[in-house]
Amino acid sequence: MENYDFYPAIEPFKSYMLQVSDIHSIYVEECGNPNGEPIIFLHGGPGAGCGKKARRFFDPEYYHIILFDQRGCGRSLPFVELKENNIFYSVEDMEKIRLHIGIDKWTIFAGSYGSTLGLTYAIHHPERVKRMVLQGIFLANESDLKWYFQEGISEIYPAEFKVFKDFIPKEEQDDLLKAYHKRFFSDDIKLRNEAIKIWSRFELRTMESEYTWSLEEDIQNFEISLALIEAHYFYNKMFWEDRDYILNRVDKIKDIPIQIAHGRLDFNTRVSSAYRLSEKLNNCEFVIVESVGHSPFTEKMAKVLIKFLEDNKNSN
8 A cells, every 4th residue: 555545444343341440431442353463542632532534544454453432531431430530540441451352462553642641551561562653742741731721832823822811810821721620620511611612622723723713613522521531631730640751761661663753733742742752762763744733634644654554564
């Protein structure tokens, strides 16, 4: 497949709810070749869930493709349940999926917050990771959160950031993440929904430059889970034990083969973070994709990611 286009749409050969705790059941689907090379797709957000197009990065004849909706989002239940919901629980969920299917080692394919989860999983279970294909690196550290929610991206999307900021009273604007978290968990449903809409539309606008910025339409379920779960994670500083959790533990994964693609014009997650990570890895292929933003589904970014996957087929 020399053009590195998306593969044709496919349906899962198996889908099910996996009970991972007394509270949570997660939706899992398996696609492609049940006897093929195992690869797991990790969606972003946190709270975004998996879409059908995510299946199309992978050769269905070669790969055993595993996708799941993380706790509280997508088709997983209960919807927007925040108890027992953080990145460490998701790491445990990945292990439960791996053991349930009976996989020894797998490849991780992930972008945006999915890269955060994938890297954290690899830090905890390096012996289970054959290789990683990552896009839009998000280290989820204090610098990343400040850039997006307080100052930084405001220099690139000033009008949109003004709407995001001005929704919050002036006396609370010195900590917008805290202010939005407060409104998301307010008893005032109308206020909560207005805050969710502004948060999610701002994120969609900055992620996809062609997205039409509008606050007119009703909020969708994925916007609710995206806003509430993101705020839960980010306000609580990812439940990290320190301010730079991933980079401070990178020695545990430095020899895993890792391929990274990052858009030069990715303003949600900065190319400098991807560069810092790549510099600490011994077995890393790092590609900066010019004139491309955050989405993995744009033509130029998808071609790089699919080429990574095709190269891996040929090297196995």
